[in-house]
Every structure is written in C-alpha cells, then in structure tokens.
Amino acid sequence: MKPAAFDYLAADSLDAAAAALSRAGGDGKVLAGGQSLMPMLNFRLVRPSILIDINRIPGLAYIEATDNAVRVGALTRHHAIETSPVVKAHLPVLTAAMQHVAHLAIRNRGTIGGSLSHADPAAELPMMALLLDARIAIQSYGGRRTEQARDFFVGSLATSLGEDEIVTDVEFPRLAPGTGWAFEEVARRSGDFALAAVGVTISVRDGKADQVRIGMMGVGETPLRAPQAEALLSGRTVDGALLDEAVASVRSVVEPNSDLHASGEYRRHLVGVLARRAIETAWRRAIGDLQ
Numbered sequence: 093m094k095p096a097a098f099d100y101l102a103a104d105s106l107d108a109a110a111a112a113l114s115r116a117g118g119d120g121k122v123l124a125g126g127q128s129l130m131p132m133l134n135f136r137l138v139r140p141s142i143l144i145d146i147n148r149i150p151g152l153a154y155i156e157a158t159d160n161a162v163r164v165g166a167l168t169r170h171h172a173i174e175t176s177p178v179v180k181a182h183l184p185v186l187t188a189a190m191q192h193v194a195h196l197a198i199r200n201r202g203t204i205g206g207s208l209s210h211a212d213p214a215a216e217l218p219m220m221a222l223l224l225d226a227r228i229a230i231q232s233y234g235g236r237r238t239e240q241a242r243d244f245f246v247g248s249l250a251t252s253l254g255e256d257e258i259v260t261d262v263e264f265p266r267l268a269p270g271t272g273w274a275f276e277e278v279a280r281r282s283g284d285f286a287l288a289a290v291g292v293t294i295s296v297r298d299g300k301a302d303q304v305r306i307g308m309m310g311v312g313e314t315p316l317r318a319p320q321a322e323a324l325l326s327g328r329t330v331d332g333a334l335l336d337e338a339v340a341s342v343r344s345v346v347e348p349n350s351d352l353h354a355s356g357e358y359r360r361h362l363v364g365v366l367a368r369r370a371i372e373t374a375w376r377r378a379i380g381d382l383q
C-alpha cells in the first residue's frame with residue numbers, strides 16, 4: 093500500500109521542528125530513520141497531516157562520554173551505537189544488545205530516538221534504557237524536560253511523550269568497572285524482533301551479588317524489570333539453587349501474550365531459560381571467571 097497524502101517539512105533546527113509539531117496540533121509526526129514510521133504510513137496505521145523530518149538538524153547524532161554517563165543524541169543510528177568504542181568501554185551490555193537489532197541495512201538508518209519513541213515491547217533499545225536507568229531528554233515548543241526510562245514506557249507502542257514533544261538525547265549512567273553483564277535473546281530468524289530477551293548487570297561486593305539489574309522484553313506490553321528476582325539475588329552467592337529460585341521468580345511476574353509467533357506459555361518458559369543464562373554469565377563476568 094501507499095501512504096495517505098501528507099505535507100513534508102525538512103526542519104533545520106530543533107526549535108523549527110518543535111514549532112511545526114506544535115502547529116500541527118497532534119496531527120504531525122517526526123520522521124527519523126523511517127524504519128518503523130514508513131511501514132506504518134504505508135499500511136495506513138497512521139495518517140499524519142505533516143511529517144517533520146529531523147534528519148538535517150545539526151548536532152543530534154553523537155555519542156559522548158561524560159564523567160559518569162554516556163550521552164547519545166536522538167539521531168544516532170543503531171549501527172553507530174553498536175560499533176562505538178565509547179559504548180563498548182562503558183556499556184558493553186548495550187553493544188551486545190545492538191547486534192540483535194534487525195538487519196544491518198535497518199541499523200544503518202534506524203535511530204535511538206525513533207526506537208525509544210516507537211516503544212515496541214520487543215525492541216532492544218527500550219529494554220536497555222530501562223535496564224540501565226537511562227534518562228531521556230525531551231523538547232517541545234514550550235521547553236525542555238527529562239524523564240527516567242522507567243516512567244517513559246507506558247504501554248505497547250505508547251510512551252509518556254506529548255504529541256508535540258521530540259526526544260533529543262538519552263543519557264546512560266556508565267557501568268562501574270568490573271560490573272558483570274549479559275544479554276540473551278531468542279528470535280525466530282536472525283534480524284527478527286525477539287520472541288524474548290533478557291539483559292542483566294551484576295556487581296560483586298564481599299563475594300556476594302550486589303546492584304543486580306534484570307531487564308526483560310517481549311513478555312509484556314512494555315520492557316520490564318524483575319525487582320523480586322533482583323532482590324532475591326542481592327547479597328548472595330549465585331549457585332544452581334539460587335538460579336532456580338530467580339528463574340521461578342522471573343516466570344511468576346510476567347504475563348506474556350500469545351501471538352502468531354509464539355504462545356504466552358512458551359514465552360514465559362523462554363524468559364526463564366534466558367534469565368538463567370544471562371544471570372549466570374553476568375555473575376561469572378563479575379567474579380572474573382569470564383571476559
């Protein structure tokens with residue numbers, strides 16, 4: 093199919109884009125990489141009156157390390173994040189997750205701002221933002237604000253973004269040196285959206301697990317954390333029995349839907365398998381048993 097007719101504006105500044113979005117009164121859409129928006133337009137799932145292209149706005153595509161964080165501009169392409177030495181040094185779990193995002197051609201166009209704003213429950217970047225406690229900076233005609241990732245994703249393909257708001261950058265707190273990490277995903281074919289995935293980070297203090305974070309995707313309407321399992325692991329040495337407890341806890345808190353690709357029951361089973369692998373690998377990295 094072809095999209096319904098729309099006007100097109102190539103904005104040359106964030107202010108111009110925000111003003112145009114505000115003028116559109118809820119009927120405008122930001123165009124970033126177009127990798128999700130164009131299919132939605134073609135299927136006429138959305139019919140905006142105007143597309144506001146942000147690709148020519150200078151200064152929106154960058155990755156920079158600050159004293160305690162890594163900041164990523166909204167127009168940064170997936171492939172730039174995947175191959176960034178700064179990301180690899182400070183957020184290796186993000187580097188690993190990016191290798192699972194779609195195919196190279198899509199990673200060359202798709203952007204972090206687009207992925208977070210689109211908020212697919214089986215997309216890697218929203219889950220990474222939640223896992224890593226990212227802060228999302230947002231601009232509208234009325235001003236700027238920031239939002240924590242945990243408050244940003246409110247449903248399947250739904251965020252707290254107002255209809256006149258634009259994501260401008262994302263700040264990920266750096267992982268402390270020595271933090272163990274792992275990312276595990278299963279998709280039907282390489283490059284497909286995940287059936288389920290789990291990301292984990294763990295520190296070690298006095299030989300016990302500390303600062304445990306578990307993120308999950310594909311098993312709910314939004315990316316999820318597993319606070320009960322995180323609490324269960326904290327302050328303990330990870331062994332087979334504890335892994336069994338953590339897996340049971342993870343499975344007990346998810347309510348995955350069934351769809352064409354997999355049943356909810358299969359996804360619940362799968363997320364437990366992936367959680368076990370990811371927790372064990374992150375723990376082994378944290379204790380220096382694995383690079």
Ligand SMILES: Cc1cc2nc3c(=O)[nH]c(=O)nc-3n(C[C@H](O)[C@H](O)[C@H](O)COP(=O)(O)OP(=O)(O)OC[C@H]3O[C@@H](n4cnc5c(N)ncnc54)[C@H](O)[C@@H]3O)c2cc1C
Binds near residue numbers: 121123203212258
């Ligand atoms: C075949 C295929 C397979 C894919 N597989 C995966 C996968 O495995 N994992 C995965 O994570 N993704 C996957 N994707 C999606 C891909 O990652 C997209 O790049 C991403 O979802 C959207 O980014 P984009 O820059 O292309 O955004 P666009 O398509 O341009 O926009 C998406 C939505 O976000 C809004 N938007 C864009 N930028 C901003 C902004 N800065 N502020 C506010 N709103 C904004 C748009 O208005 C639109 O509503 C796949 C896509 C395809 C076509």
